[in-house]
Amino acid sequence: EAGVAQSPRYKIIEKRQSVAFWCNPISGHATLYWYQQILGQGPKLLIQFQNNGVVDDSQLPKDRFSAERLKGVDSTLKIQPAKLEDSAVYLCASRRSSSYEQYFGPGTRLTVT
């Protein structure tokens, strides 16, 4: 089966600009996660979707971050406006409802200058 796809793989923007990341999960995976991984740290969960509904967004900085998962498949994570501290790798993961295993995408490396 095809893995989790993410695009773009790399993005460089200036602070105060906007950016969007896209994720296509594995077909049939109802649960989708977005993580932020800052250099030297482990991934931190930003938001979890079950189909097209939000299960947990308690760690999403909602003043600047937003995410959606229309039709319960692809998802988009947006940052507007970006800050220097948003420089990180943004990971998308998906999971089948009957399983505990998360499958991760390759990530998008964001650099904010």
Next chain:
Amino acid sequence: AQRVTQPEKLLSVFKGAPVELKCNYSYSGSPELFWYVQYSRQRLQLLLRHISRESIKGFTADLNKGETSFHLKKPFAQEEDSAMYYCALSGAPGTYKYIFGTGTRLKVLA
């Protein structure tokens, strides 16, 4: 508060030597614990889940609730084991919302 601690950022061992990657956790209930691994230029992938008690690629990990630890062990390290290892905790049953540790980079020297 829920927390996962991996005290070593880097662990270097010689090929054939035993390996132990440490993981301690803080959680008030009964957690599920996992080890994920990221090889160079590859995606993060599941290595072990404590409930399954399997041995994957020669690695094992035992949950010690008394010491709140879930250390990853392998009796004889191989060069291909060189990678970044993350310990993860899932608290609320069935949600599989992971809290990751900061990771340990394992380097196996020839």
